[in-house]
Amino acid sequence: MRYLTDTERGLDPKRVNDAVEAAFADHGRGLVQMPPKTYIILPAGDFRTMPAYLPSQNIAGVKIVNVHPQNPGRGLPTVMALTVILDIATGKPEAVINATPLTDMRTGAAGAIAAKYLSPKKEIVLGLIGTGRQALAQVEATRHTLAVGEVRVWSRNPVHAEKFCAGIHSLDCRSASLEHACDCDVLVTTTPSTRPIIMDAWISEGTHINAIGADAPGKEELDPAILERSSVFVDDPAQAVHSGEINVPIARGIYSEASLAGTLGEVVIGKKGRKHPDEITIFDSTGLAIQDLAIAKIALQQGTAIVLPFP
Amino acid sequence: MRYLTDTERGLDPKRVNDAVEAAFADHGRGLVQMPPKTYIILPAGDFRTMPAYLPSQNIAGVKIVNVHPQNPGRGLPTVMALTVILDIATGKPEAVINATPLTDMRTGAAGAIAAKYLSPKKEIVLGLIGTGRQALAQVEATRHTLAVGEVRVWSRNPVHAEKFCAGIHSLDCRSASLEHACDCDVLVTTTPSTRPIIMDAWISEGTHINAIGADAPGKEELDPAILERSSVFVDDPAQAVHSGEINVPIARGIYSEASLAGTLGEVVIGKKGRKHPDEITIFDSTGLAIQDLAIAKIALQQGTAIVLPFP
Structure with a gap:
């Protein structure tokens, strides 16, 4: 398993647009699995859990993202995100991605x-x-x-x-x-x-x-x-x-x-x-979680990787 | 943010039982947030996404766990799990925990x-x-x-x-x-x-x-x-x-x-x-996801930690 950060550096916006567009096309054709995101309410914000599987791009995983409007006062972004990518064949966690900047890009x-x-x-x-x-x-x-x-x-x-x-x-x-x-x-x-x-x-x-x-x-x-x-x-x-x-x-x-x-x-x-x-x-x-998977698919080939022992 | 593994080593089963029992008591009193787990079906198995917030134990997060019955033939466990823990105050990911053995213990x-x-x-x-x-x-x-x-x-x-x-x-x-x-x-x-x-x-x-x-x-x-x-x-x-x-x-x-x-x-x-x-x-x-949070709360103080850059 790898932890990936800085994956947004040098990410081609056109390539991201194309990948997200392809994910929406699959969604329009009913070819994705994506339960509605769930919300957990915390005292000063919330976090959302977004699982999905995008068969045509051979990628599955979960994005976890918070929204805490008072965070900038603490020196932290309002929105922070991690995406966990699982291997399709075995379900093994393949990567954990710092998805905060990717969330901006995919939106x-x-x-x-x-x-x-x-x-x-x-x-x-x-x-x-x-x-x-x-x-x-x-x-x-x-x-x-x-x-x-x-x-x-x-x-x-x-x-x-x-x-x-x-x-x-x-x-x-x-x-x-x-x-x-x-x-x-x-x-x-x-x-x-x-x-x-x-x-x-x-x-x-x-x-x-x-x-x-x-x-x-x-x-x-x-x-x-x-x-x-x-x-x-x-x-x-x-x-x-x-x-x-x-x-x-x-x-x-x-x-x-x-x-x-x-x-x-x-x-x-x-x-x-x-x-x-x-x-x-x-x-x-x-x-949509499928937007996060589409950009993660590109991000997996980018950034700084730290190898983590698993299982 | 930290990645934690081997957290099950030396974990006191009595302490785990007590923490999980306390989580069930909170559940019985309606004091937890826990949407039903969602299932994503993969070609040879599935994975489940389990978010929750346990206010009395001051812990929130998401467990992601697969079930792939044919994995042992590939030298992998049938069930593998990661738990992502978020800071209650800011929503910032605090830890990613290798939760495979913890899943056995909390069940x-x-x-x-x-x-x-x-x-x-x-x-x-x-x-x-x-x-x-x-x-x-x-x-x-x-x-x-x-x-x-x-x-x-x-x-x-x-x-x-x-x-x-x-x-x-x-x-x-x-x-x-x-x-x-x-x-x-x-x-x-x-x-x-x-x-x-x-x-x-x-x-x-x-x-x-x-x-x-x-x-x-x-x-x-x-x-x-x-x-x-x-x-x-x-x-x-x-x-x-x-x-x-x-x-x-x-x-x-x-x-x-x-x-x-x-x-x-x-x-x-x-x-x-x-x-x-x-x-x-x-x-x-x-x-239940609250069982995973209850054991994670103990596991956060155990095991081998790798510091990960975030955000």
Whole structure:
């Protein structure tokens, strides 16, 4: 068994996008095993356990990932992750991977793939709500699937938006008001908000929205009125109903699972998709264990390895 | 973060029994978080993912354990396990533990506790069906909760039973026929059988049975007629219905969850229990994540540690 760290160094974002896209295609075809992730609530956060098996990529394992919003005050990331990979033939643990940076990348890849299939434009103005690590991962992945002409970034603190843009290379990136950031082709929301911060009036026809932030019960970023006039695609219906952008509107009885337009997997295999250039589309991302396996498959060949005695 | 191995060396079985008993008491009082374990089916076996949080022992984590019956032919154990322990305050992975031997011990402890509370006799003849690692773990744990006067061991191959007894120190242990092994005070079944091998006629009044072997859908060791005239206690109802000794009779409609007498946790806290010395009692064990956390809590102070860079 090996412990692997720094596997993200030099990882090709395009290769990650392709691997995650292939995993979504398998998901769309019903070729994966993936029980919904389970949540354990700790005093100051939670952790999620995400097992899966992706036969076509010959990889199986479990990601374990926490969310502790007060961690930065202790000098630790909010989100930290380990992925345990098992040998398919024998079930023997093959590798334990430091998956914290990989988690950012694989979530970025899902957004990039959703935007590639669901944005009606291929040259886009990208609107970003939130400036954390996930915002950066979304930009870095999406610039490999679409031509990003301009980035409009909103943060509660404009200094954060300016600092964020300073870290983005070779893109026209600027701090913007909420309303101006929403005036875009692809809008990406990555905040931990528990009430809508994106108002219906700000969203124009033809916009594609990647709703990334809501990934636990009670989290919500979009005015539910946007959902009503949109085609909403999810990564996994069971997870989205429990913890995605749609979880609060469903719990409040103002949105229904039956209204969903489909899954990203179905979009990737061409079974579902955008029907009209003026349609508003939403990708509600909760994060799938198969994304973690797809990136782990690449990461296994990278990074620093420490050999561990087992069994 | 640390990787820990050999943590079972010098582990005090009495201390393990006590920690596992305390975990069952918390379970009986509803003080733990533990979603039912999930199963992923691989071509030649499966793996189970078991997250939990045990607030009273201040420990949280996930055990990942496979079952691959053909592994011994490849020089690997059938069952191998890793436990990942997370820091309660920050969610940071604290330790990865080689939990293969710990899995045997914590399952043995559950049987030992069930026998302690449910056997009407405190000096017992112990009947063993099966002679694998789990059979040994059951004997080693149970001799710390009850006085074991004699051990009657059945194996499909009597040579295995004799070899097994040769490995048991300071106990009167002998190979026996199935019927003679069943003529005992505490009967422990640890086979991977998928059809009943213990017949109703062989079980006398007052016997306590630890049904350990059935831990996946389709597995079954006891004639369902025994269940009908017994009080059946489970570790966790959801897991037992899915994968315990009762799973096949329930699937066939000849046993019902409503017939269960209670959980081992309820027995430990005195809420449920044996009502009469002549009653037959059964403990249907599937294995709980809180048992793994209870033993991990002790194991964290033992063994060989390798420091791993994280995050």
